[in-house]
Amino acid sequence: MGAVRQLGIAALMTAGAVFFSAGGATAGVEPVPVVSADPAGVRVTSVGAGVPVGTPFTAPGKTLKLGAKGTVVKRLQTRLKELGYHPGKIDGRYGGGTLVAVWAFQKVNGIKPTSTVATRTWNALESPETPKVLMPKGKGTRVEVNLTKQVLVLYVRGEAKLISHISSGSGIPYCETAEWQGKSQRFCGDARTPTGNYKTTWRRDGWHKSYLGQLYNPVFFNGGIAFHGALSVPLTPASHGCVRLPMHVAEILPGMVGKGVPVHVKGKFAR
Numbered sequence: 001m002g003a004v005r006q007l008g009i010a011a012l013m014t015a016g017a018v019f020f021s022a023g024g025a026t027a028g029v030e031p032v033p034v035v036s037a038d039p040a041g042v043r044v045t046s047v048g049a050g051v052p053v054g055t056p057f058t059a060p061g062k063t064l065k066l067g068a069k070g071t072v073v074k075r076l077q078t079r080l081k082e083l084g085y086h087p088g089k090i091d092g093r094y095g096g097g098t099l100v101a102v103w104a105f106q107k108v109n110g111i112k113p114t115s116t117v118a119t120r121t122w123n124a125l126e127s128p129e130t131p132k133v134l135m136p137k138g139k140g141t142r143v144e145v146n147l148t149k150q151v152l153v154l155y156v157r158g159e160a161k162l163i164s165h166i167s168s169g170s171g172i173p174y175c176e177t178a179e180w181q182g183k184s185q186r187f188c189g190d191a192r193t194p195t196g197n198y199k200t201t202w203r204r205d206g207w208h209k210s211y212l213g214q215l216y217n218p219v220f221f222n223g224g225i226a227f228h229g230a231l232s233v234p235l236t237p238a239s240h241g242c243v244r245l246p247m248h249v250a251e252i253l254p255g256m257v258g259k260g261v262p263v264h265v266k267g268k269f270a271r
Helices: 022-026 071-082 096-108 119-126 247-256
Strands: 011-013 018-020 034-037 043-045 142-146 151-156 159-165 174-180 183-189 196-199 207-210 213-222 225-229 243-245 262-266
Touching (some): 071 096, 071 119, 096 119, 096 151, 096 159, 159 247, 213 247, 213 262, 225 247, 243 247
Parallel strands (some): 142 262, 225 243
Antiparallel strands (some): 011 018, 034 043, 142 151, 151 159, 174 183, 207 213, 213 225
Protein backbone atom coordinates (compact mmCIF):
# COMPACT_ATOMS: atom_id res chain seq x y z
CA MET A 1 0.00 0.00 0.00
CA GLY A 2 2.82 2.47 0.87
CA ALA A 3 4.31 2.27 -2.62
CA VAL A 4 0.90 2.88 -4.13
CA ARG A 5 0.04 5.91 -1.99
CA GLN A 6 3.37 7.52 -2.85
CA LEU A 7 2.23 7.96 -6.42
CA GLY A 8 -0.33 10.58 -5.32
CA ILE A 9 -3.98 11.09 -6.11
CA ALA A 10 -5.06 11.63 -9.70
CA ALA A 11 -7.68 10.45 -12.13
CA LEU A 12 -7.67 11.40 -15.80
CA MET A 13 -10.67 10.52 -17.93
CA THR A 14 -10.85 10.21 -21.70
CA ALA A 15 -13.77 9.23 -23.93
CA GLY A 16 -12.65 5.63 -24.07
CA ALA A 17 -10.47 5.11 -21.01
CA VAL A 18 -10.05 5.78 -17.34
CA PHE A 19 -6.54 6.46 -16.04
CA PHE A 20 -5.92 6.08 -12.32
CA SER A 21 -2.96 7.12 -10.30
CA ALA A 22 -2.42 4.40 -7.77
CA GLY A 23 -3.21 6.82 -4.96
CA GLY A 24 -6.45 7.98 -6.52
CA ALA A 25 -7.59 4.47 -7.19
CA THR A 26 -6.93 3.17 -3.72
CA ALA A 27 -7.74 6.17 -1.59
CA GLY A 28 -10.67 5.41 0.66
CA VAL A 29 -10.89 1.73 -0.23
CA GLU A 30 -12.83 0.10 2.57
CA PRO A 31 -11.32 -2.77 4.57
CA VAL A 32 -12.87 -6.07 3.51
CA PRO A 33 -13.32 -8.34 6.53
CA VAL A 34 -13.07 -12.09 6.07
CA VAL A 35 -16.21 -13.78 7.31
CA SER A 36 -15.64 -17.40 6.33
CA ALA A 37 -13.37 -19.75 4.41
CA ASP A 38 -14.37 -21.68 1.32
CA PRO A 39 -13.00 -25.19 0.73
CA ALA A 40 -11.84 -24.19 -2.76
CA GLY A 41 -9.41 -21.68 -1.27
CA VAL A 42 -11.52 -18.55 -1.58
CA ARG A 43 -11.99 -16.32 1.41
CA VAL A 44 -15.56 -15.06 1.33
CA THR A 45 -15.77 -11.38 2.13
CA SER A 46 -18.36 -8.65 2.43
CA VAL A 47 -17.87 -7.41 -1.13
CA GLY A 48 -20.94 -8.18 -3.22
CA ALA A 49 -23.56 -8.86 -0.59
CA GLY A 50 -25.34 -11.24 -2.92
CA VAL A 51 -28.56 -9.25 -2.80
CA PRO A 52 -31.17 -10.96 -5.01
CA VAL A 53 -31.74 -9.07 -8.25
CA GLY A 54 -35.42 -8.73 -7.28
CA THR A 55 -34.62 -6.80 -4.10
CA PRO A 56 -36.80 -3.66 -4.13
CA PHE A 57 -35.00 -0.51 -5.24
CA THR A 58 -36.60 2.71 -6.36
CA ALA A 59 -34.42 4.75 -8.68
CA PRO A 60 -34.12 8.46 -7.86
CA GLY A 61 -34.31 9.22 -11.58
CA LYS A 62 -31.83 12.09 -11.36
CA THR A 63 -29.27 12.13 -14.16
CA LEU A 64 -25.75 11.82 -12.79
CA LYS A 65 -22.53 12.76 -14.50
CA LEU A 66 -18.92 12.14 -13.55
CA GLY A 67 -17.95 14.48 -10.72
CA ALA A 68 -21.45 14.59 -9.18
CA LYS A 69 -21.76 14.54 -5.38
CA GLY A 70 -24.51 13.95 -2.86
CA THR A 71 -27.03 11.48 -1.52
CA VAL A 72 -28.17 10.31 -4.97
CA VAL A 73 -24.60 9.27 -5.81
CA LYS A 74 -24.43 7.45 -2.49
CA ARG A 75 -27.61 5.54 -3.35
CA LEU A 76 -26.07 4.61 -6.71
CA GLN A 77 -22.89 3.36 -5.03
CA THR A 78 -24.82 1.40 -2.42
CA ARG A 79 -26.99 -0.28 -5.05
CA LEU A 80 -23.99 -1.20 -7.19
CA LYS A 81 -22.24 -2.76 -4.21
CA GLU A 82 -25.39 -4.67 -3.24
CA LEU A 83 -25.39 -6.24 -6.70
CA GLY A 84 -21.70 -7.25 -6.56
CA TYR A 85 -20.14 -4.30 -8.41
CA HIS A 86 -17.39 -2.62 -6.39
CA PRO A 87 -17.49 1.21 -6.61
CA GLY A 88 -14.88 1.73 -3.90
CA LYS A 89 -15.72 3.86 -0.91
CA ILE A 90 -19.43 4.67 -0.46
CA ASP A 91 -18.82 8.39 -0.11
CA GLY A 92 -21.38 10.14 -2.34
CA ARG A 93 -18.71 11.19 -4.85
CA TYR A 94 -18.95 10.04 -8.45
CA GLY A 95 -15.30 9.39 -9.25
CA GLY A 96 -13.23 6.80 -11.07
CA GLY A 97 -14.16 3.86 -8.84
CA THR A 98 -17.86 4.46 -9.28
CA LEU A 99 -17.38 5.00 -13.01
CA VAL A 100 -15.85 1.60 -13.70
CA ALA A 101 -18.53 -0.07 -11.56
CA VAL A 102 -21.17 1.73 -13.65
CA TRP A 103 -19.44 0.56 -16.83
CA ALA A 104 -19.45 -3.06 -15.65
CA PHE A 105 -23.12 -2.85 -14.68
CA GLN A 106 -24.10 -1.26 -17.99
CA LYS A 107 -22.24 -3.91 -19.99
CA VAL A 108 -23.89 -6.77 -18.10
CA ASN A 109 -27.28 -5.14 -18.69
CA GLY A 110 -26.81 -4.54 -22.41
CA ILE A 111 -26.33 -0.78 -22.12
CA LYS A 112 -23.55 0.97 -24.02
CA PRO A 113 -21.02 2.04 -21.37
CA THR A 114 -21.10 5.73 -20.56
CA SER A 115 -20.24 7.91 -17.61
CA THR A 116 -23.79 9.29 -17.53
CA VAL A 117 -26.30 7.52 -15.30
CA ALA A 118 -29.69 8.32 -16.81
CA THR A 119 -33.11 6.69 -17.23
CA ARG A 120 -32.02 3.44 -18.86
CA THR A 121 -29.33 2.72 -16.29
CA TRP A 122 -31.61 3.65 -13.37
CA ASN A 123 -34.33 1.36 -14.76
CA ALA A 124 -31.82 -1.47 -15.01
CA LEU A 125 -30.75 -0.88 -11.42
CA GLU A 126 -34.38 -1.41 -10.43
CA SER A 127 -34.62 -4.68 -12.40
CA PRO A 128 -31.04 -5.80 -13.04
CA GLU A 129 -29.86 -8.66 -15.19
CA THR A 130 -27.35 -11.15 -13.83
CA PRO A 131 -24.06 -11.74 -15.67
CA LYS A 132 -24.18 -14.35 -18.42
CA VAL A 133 -22.89 -17.61 -16.97
CA LEU A 134 -20.07 -18.91 -19.15
CA MET A 135 -19.71 -22.28 -17.41
CA PRO A 136 -23.15 -23.50 -16.28
CA LYS A 137 -21.62 -26.73 -14.96
CA GLY A 138 -18.50 -25.08 -13.57
CA LYS A 139 -17.45 -25.29 -9.95
CA GLY A 140 -19.32 -23.11 -7.51
CA THR A 141 -16.18 -21.11 -6.80
CA ARG A 142 -14.56 -19.91 -10.00
CA VAL A 143 -13.59 -16.85 -12.04
CA GLU A 144 -15.20 -16.20 -15.42
CA VAL A 145 -13.72 -13.71 -17.88
CA ASN A 146 -16.08 -12.61 -20.63
CA LEU A 147 -13.88 -11.15 -23.37
CA THR A 148 -16.90 -10.17 -25.45
CA LYS A 149 -18.29 -7.88 -22.76
CA GLN A 150 -14.93 -7.19 -21.08
CA VAL A 151 -16.27 -8.24 -17.69
CA LEU A 152 -14.86 -10.46 -14.94
CA VAL A 153 -17.11 -12.32 -12.49
CA LEU A 154 -15.93 -14.09 -9.35
CA TYR A 155 -18.41 -16.73 -8.19
CA VAL A 156 -18.26 -18.06 -4.65
CA ARG A 157 -20.42 -21.12 -3.99
CA GLY A 158 -22.39 -20.32 -7.13
CA GLU A 159 -23.05 -16.70 -6.22
CA ALA A 160 -21.61 -13.71 -8.10
CA LYS A 161 -19.54 -12.02 -5.37
CA LEU A 162 -17.55 -9.59 -7.49
CA ILE A 163 -18.29 -8.23 -10.97
CA SER A 164 -15.73 -5.94 -12.57
CA HIS A 165 -14.89 -4.04 -15.72
CA ILE A 166 -11.66 -5.27 -17.33
CA SER A 167 -9.39 -4.62 -20.30
CA SER A 168 -7.87 -7.72 -21.87
CA GLY A 169 -5.31 -8.29 -24.64
CA SER A 170 -5.54 -5.81 -27.51
CA GLY A 171 -4.89 -8.42 -30.20
CA ILE A 172 -2.43 -6.04 -31.80
CA PRO A 173 0.99 -7.68 -32.39
CA TYR A 174 3.85 -5.92 -30.64
CA CYS A 175 7.62 -5.87 -30.46
CA GLU A 176 9.16 -3.94 -27.60
CA THR A 177 12.65 -3.46 -26.26
CA ALA A 178 13.02 -3.54 -22.49
CA GLU A 179 15.72 -3.80 -19.85
CA TRP A 180 15.32 -7.28 -18.40
CA GLN A 181 17.70 -9.34 -16.27
CA GLY A 182 20.42 -6.76 -16.61
CA LYS A 183 20.40 -6.37 -20.38
CA SER A 184 18.37 -4.87 -23.19
CA GLN A 185 16.10 -7.47 -24.78
CA ARG A 186 13.53 -7.56 -27.56
CA PHE A 187 10.10 -9.04 -26.81
CA CYS A 188 7.39 -9.79 -29.37
CA GLY A 189 3.89 -11.23 -29.10
CA ASP A 190 0.32 -11.08 -30.35
CA ALA A 191 -1.17 -9.27 -27.31
CA ARG A 192 -3.92 -11.86 -27.04
CA THR A 193 -5.67 -13.16 -23.92
CA PRO A 194 -6.08 -16.85 -24.77
CA THR A 195 -9.48 -18.43 -24.20
CA GLY A 196 -9.66 -21.67 -22.27
CA ASN A 197 -9.87 -23.19 -18.82
CA TYR A 198 -7.11 -22.52 -16.32
CA LYS A 199 -6.44 -22.26 -12.58
CA THR A 200 -4.95 -19.53 -10.42
CA THR A 201 -1.29 -20.15 -9.61
CA TRP A 202 1.31 -17.81 -8.13
CA ARG A 203 0.86 -14.19 -7.13
CA ARG A 204 2.70 -11.11 -5.91
CA ASP A 205 1.72 -8.38 -3.48
CA GLY A 206 2.06 -4.75 -4.55
CA TRP A 207 3.90 -3.75 -7.70
CA HIS A 208 5.52 -6.55 -9.68
CA LYS A 209 7.89 -5.73 -12.52
CA SER A 210 7.57 -7.85 -15.64
CA TYR A 211 9.44 -7.45 -18.90
CA LEU A 212 6.41 -5.64 -20.38
CA GLY A 213 5.64 -3.32 -17.50
CA GLN A 214 4.39 -3.02 -13.94
CA LEU A 215 1.58 -5.21 -12.60
CA TYR A 216 -0.24 -4.39 -9.36
CA ASN A 217 -1.19 -7.32 -7.08
CA PRO A 218 -1.02 -9.85 -9.94
CA VAL A 219 -2.72 -13.24 -9.65
CA PHE A 220 -1.41 -15.48 -12.44
CA PHE A 221 -3.57 -18.14 -14.08
CA ASN A 222 -1.98 -19.00 -17.44
CA GLY A 223 1.79 -18.88 -17.49
CA GLY A 224 2.72 -15.20 -17.43
CA ILE A 225 -0.88 -14.04 -17.89
CA ALA A 226 -2.52 -12.60 -14.79
CA PHE A 227 -5.34 -10.55 -13.35
CA HIS A 228 -3.69 -7.35 -12.15
CA GLY A 229 -4.33 -3.74 -11.31
CA ALA A 230 -3.34 -1.15 -13.90
CA LEU A 231 -3.31 2.63 -14.11
CA SER A 232 -5.14 2.47 -17.44
CA VAL A 233 -8.23 0.26 -17.84
CA PRO A 234 -9.97 1.56 -20.97
CA LEU A 235 -13.25 0.42 -22.47
CA THR A 236 -11.44 -1.45 -25.24
CA PRO A 237 -8.87 -4.26 -24.91
CA ALA A 238 -5.44 -2.69 -24.49
CA SER A 239 -3.10 -5.06 -22.62
CA HIS A 240 -0.29 -7.30 -23.83
CA GLY A 241 -2.46 -10.29 -22.84
CA CYS A 242 -3.13 -9.94 -19.14
CA VAL A 243 -6.54 -9.04 -17.69
CA ARG A 244 -6.31 -5.48 -16.40
CA LEU A 245 -8.42 -4.50 -13.39
CA PRO A 246 -9.23 -1.12 -11.86
CA MET A 247 -6.77 -0.48 -9.03
CA HIS A 248 -9.35 -0.60 -6.25
CA VAL A 249 -10.62 -3.97 -7.52
CA ALA A 250 -7.06 -5.31 -7.65
CA GLU A 251 -6.78 -4.34 -3.99
CA ILE A 252 -9.46 -6.85 -2.97
CA LEU A 253 -9.44 -9.65 -5.55
CA PRO A 254 -6.30 -11.43 -4.23
CA GLY A 255 -7.96 -11.68 -0.81
CA MET A 256 -11.04 -13.28 -2.33
CA VAL A 257 -9.48 -15.90 -4.58
CA GLY A 258 -7.03 -18.59 -3.52
CA LYS A 259 -4.63 -20.83 -5.40
CA GLY A 260 -6.03 -23.49 -7.71
CA VAL A 261 -9.34 -21.72 -8.33
CA PRO A 262 -10.75 -22.43 -11.83
CA VAL A 263 -10.53 -19.59 -14.33
CA HIS A 264 -12.62 -19.71 -17.51
CA VAL A 265 -11.85 -17.27 -20.32
CA LYS A 266 -14.44 -17.15 -23.10
CA GLY A 267 -15.60 -14.95 -25.98
CA LYS A 268 -14.06 -12.46 -28.35
CA PHE A 269 -14.23 -8.68 -28.34
CA ALA A 270 -15.63 -7.08 -31.49
CA ARG A 271 -14.19 -3.64 -32.22
